[in-house]
Amino acid sequence: MxxxxxxxxxxxxxxxxxxxxxxxxxxxxxxxxxxxxxxxxxxxxxxxxxxxxxxxxxxxxxxxxxxxxxxxxxxxxxxxxxxxxxxxxxxxxxxxxxxxxxxxxxxxxxxxxxxxxxxxxxxxxxxxxxxxxxxxxxxxxxxxxxxxxxxxxxxxxxxxxxxxAPFGRENETFRPEASGSPRSVLRALRRVLRDDRTRTRAGERALTGRGLRLPGLTTAFDLTVRLGDRIAICGADGPAKSLFRRLLDESGRPDDAVPSFDGTVELGERVTPGSLTRDPADAGLAGRSVADLLTGLGHDDATAVLTRYGLEPARERRYEDLSDGERAGLNVLLLELAEVNLLLLDEPTGRLDPSGADTFQRCLRGFPGAVLAITGDRWLAGDFTRFLHFAADGQVREATWGPE
CATH class of the missing domain: 3.40.50.300 (P-loop containing nucleotide triphosphate hydrolases)
Structure with missing residues (x-):
């Protein structure tokens, strides 16, 4: 042809x-x-x-x-x-x-x-x-x-x-769900990067679940998550995986926000869960450049964190001019700077085209905390080291490989 x-x-x-x-x-x-x-x-x-x-x-x-x-x-x-x-x-x-x-x-x-x-x-x-x-x-x-x-x-x-060309131009908006307003993010920037007491330490316990069971959906299982873990949640289609992610995400919120479950969930000391959500609102980020969002860090610290996330070439671009993948990656960065160190994701590449998914995956590698992600994306799963498999019969167990 x-x-x-x-x-x-x-x-x-x-x-x-x-x-x-x-x-x-x-x-x-x-x-x-x-x-x-x-x-x-x-x-x-x-x-x-x-x-x-x-x-x-x-x-x-x-x-x-x-x-x-x-x-x-x-x-x-x-x-x-x-x-x-x-x-x-x-x-x-x-x-x-x-x-x-x-x-x-x-x-x-x-x-x-x-x-x-x-x-x-x-x-x-x-x-x-x-x-x-x-x-x-x-x-x-x-x-x-x-x-x-x-x-x-x-x-x-x-x-x-x-x-x-380092970055493409896709067009879908993401915003950080747990990071609060841009002003609160800026207040946290320097403290998070410079205060050793709040830095993420790989290997520290982030979450412990004992006897976890979603009634009518899963049998009981245990789970220990440590900072630095990359855990893909995979398996049969159905509500169990998303309800499990919500359970972890909302474990520190009012009881009426948490899905019904049996067992116990305990967050580690200084562990804050957070997630990305798609929303048409820009959460006050529109019209501001990436550099402007990181003003509180100073030039050298901003350069270091943007380089870690692969976003340094986008430094002077406005939020709305970023690609889908760049926005998603930037919001992971903002969640980190807002002291989120347990990142919970639900099909994060599901609505991204391959180019945007590549960009987001590159950014996600820069996040130093623990990541739990529901994903059927085999390419993304290649970056993960643990796989929590939800089987069609309700069994939940760790598997040697991810999406099936």
Whole structure:
């Protein structure tokens, strides 16, 4: 398949894609990456013939099969049948928008195997970075109305993207739930970084749970969390994992806010839990640069903490101009500075595109406290060292690996 000089503009004249060119060889599987709104889906639809380009040419060998992202609650079995039909069908080029959207981990692994054994030319989008890494031999990146090709797989894509331009531009707002107002954050900045009594000490006990049981959902289990732990909460779909996260997050709040449970939860001394929540409000951060939010630290201390989180290149940018991943990462930083050292996350990369998820994951590595995250993101789970598995039969146990 060959795309040459492809330009696509909206009826009002705004360009979505500008003079895009790339080639995919026969039998190549490529992942389509880039920030939300950059034009990935428009590119797929142009190649499929659903949209008419303003200018440029698209040539392919054999027919084109197109699977669009389903907006309904399509079943995994139905998706597998549709994919199998395309993979065994006559079309030489397949365009797949989120083909794994309704598949569990085993279904994704089946799809990866089918892609690797296929002789068709495949261009696909997916939020699952592990699937892109396992199945795609190259990445077609759509950014700023242009396209560039990374000849390696997804494992090296994030570094290649950073080498070209350190930060993308996605657009979703996150705010810290437990850190209070920006003014209270600023009051805490210097104290948190300079007072040894409040610094996070890896290995100290952050939380102890004994005989924990969510009635009707889980059997009893014990859990010890130490500062510095990275624990992924994974397993069967259902309310148990989210209720468990809420139980930990709200353990120090009024009883009526805590989900019903049996057993005991004890926070360690000087341990403060906190989490990120998506909210359209900017919590007073809009219009302020990253540097302005860290004024109370002084230049050298701000540089040190921004470098640790991988956010130093974004120092002078306003909060609303940050990407999704950058905002999420900055809010983790602000939670740390507000003395949160037990971070509780619920599918933190679930609504981020792969580029934003890469940015957030890089930022999360800078958080020195304990992290407990509900996640089905296999790529993110690779950064975790412990896995708490909630099984469909209600059993909760530590596992050797994460999402299943």
């Amino acid at each position: 060959e795309v040459t000089g492809l330009t696509y503009a909206l009826p009002d004249g705004r360009r979505v894609l500008n003079d895009v060119s790339f080639t995919l060889g026969e039998g190549v599987t490529a992942g389509l990456a880039g920030p939300n709104g950059a034009g990935r889906i428009a590119l797929l639809r142009l190649i499929a013939g659903d949209l008419t380009p303003t200018s440029g040419k698209i040539a392919s060998k054999g027919g084109i099969g197109y699977l669009s992202r389903s907006g309904d609650s399509s079943s995994a079995e139905r998706d597998r049948l549709s994919l199998e039909a395309l993979l065994q069908g006559p079309d030489g080029v397949l365009l797949l928008d989120g083909p794994d959207e309704h598949l569990d981990v085993r279904g994704k692994e089946w799809l990866e195997d089918r892609f690797r054994s296929s002789r068709k030319t495949i261009l696909l989008t997916s939020r699952d970075r592990q699937l892109l890494a396992n199945a795609a031999s190259r990445i077609i990146a759509v950014e700023e109305r242009e396209v560039w090709v990374h000849e390696g797989g997804y494992a090296t894509f994030a570094d290649a993207r950073l080498a070209r």
